[in-house]
Structures are given as C-alpha cells and as structure tokens.
Amino acid sequence: MTPGQAMLACATVLAGTLPLAASAGAPGKVSGATALALAGVIAPLSPDLTGPEKKAVAMLFAANADVPYKKAIVVTADRIVCRTGNVDITIRNCEVTFGKKVKTVNGSTANEIFATEALAGVPPDGAAGSNFETLSKLSCTIDPNAIRRKDGSGADCTFQPGN
Numbered sequence: 001m002t003p004g005q006a007m008l009a010c011a012t013v014l015a016g017t018l019p020l021a022a023s024a025g026a027p028g029k030v031s032g033a034t035a036l037a038l039a040g041v042i043a044p045l046s047p048d049l050t051g052p053e054k055k056a057v058a059m060l061f062a063a064n065a066d067v068p069y070k071k072a073i074v075v076t077a078d079r080i081v082c083r084t085g086n087v088d089i090t091i092r093n094c095e096v097t098f099g100k101k102v103k104t105v106n107g108s109t110a111n112e113i114f115a116t117e118a119l120a121g122v123p124p125d126g127a128a129g130s131n132f133e134t135l136s137k138l139s140c141t142i143d144p145n146a147i148r149r150k151d152g153s154g155a156d157c158t159f160q161p162g163n
Helices: 003-017 033-045 051-061 107-119 144-148
Strands: 028-031 073-085 092-098 101-106 124-127 130-142 155-161
Touching: 028 033, 033 051, 033 073, 033 092, 033 107, 033 130, 033 155, 051 073, 051 130, 051 144, 073 107, 092 107, 101 107, 107 130
Parallel strands: none
Antiparallel strands: 028 155, 073 092, 073 130, 092 101, 124 130, 130 155
C-alpha cells in the first residue's frame, strides 16, 4: 500500500466514526455517547431541569449508569453561541439561551461546550480574530433505563446548526 493509499484509508475510517457536519440550515442529529456528552455539558446550566434530573444526567455523564432516576430527561436550549479567539487566545465564552434566560459561561466550561458542539458536527464559522459555533433548537432525550442496558442506546439529540 502506498503512503497516499494509507492516508486515504485512514481518512475513510476516521470519517466513518465521526458525525457528519451538519450544513447550515440542515438539522443535526446525534445519538449515543455524543448525545450524552452534549446533554451533559448543557444540563447543569438549564433552569428547566429539576435537581434530581441534573444529578441523573451528571451521574450518567460521569460513567455511572446506576442512577436512581427512572424517567426520560429532556435537555433543551433555544440557542447556544460559543466563541474562541484565534488572535486573543484567552477568549472562550458561550451564551446559552433558555427561553428568556441567557447564561454566559467562560473558560473551561465554555471550552467543554465548544468542543462538544464540534464533536456533534456543528460547523464552525470564523470572523476577524474569532471562531464561532452556533446552534439552536437543541433537544436531547436521555433515557436512564435504556442507558443502563449498556447497548449504546438511550441518548438522542436534535438541533439546528447556525443562527
């Protein structure tokens, strides 16, 4: 196998393991570990979730499938806008909108959200000195009973990339 063929084979295998980047306007959908990660970074910020729901999502995201919570949990956000700086490399922030409430996070929390959006296939956008990732209409359904089976099911998210 030539080096070019080896690179092509590696790229093909890698592409098959990553979610497809949603184009602007096309709905995005992720399942399994990526969906749990996306719900896991947004749930702590949500004013709509109860304490037990937040705790259950945190436990599941921390590799503990034996949560006492049994009902499905829906994690939603109306809009998420994350920004990192490529000139001022200290800039890391996200604004997460839940209805009329906007939560702003910085630093490592913003970095987690930004990286998880990228993992979910949210396409980046650039502006002078900044990188943006934006999504809207996030809805993740987390089913602790399905996750407890450890068969890859139990976490699904849909979203609209951009705007």
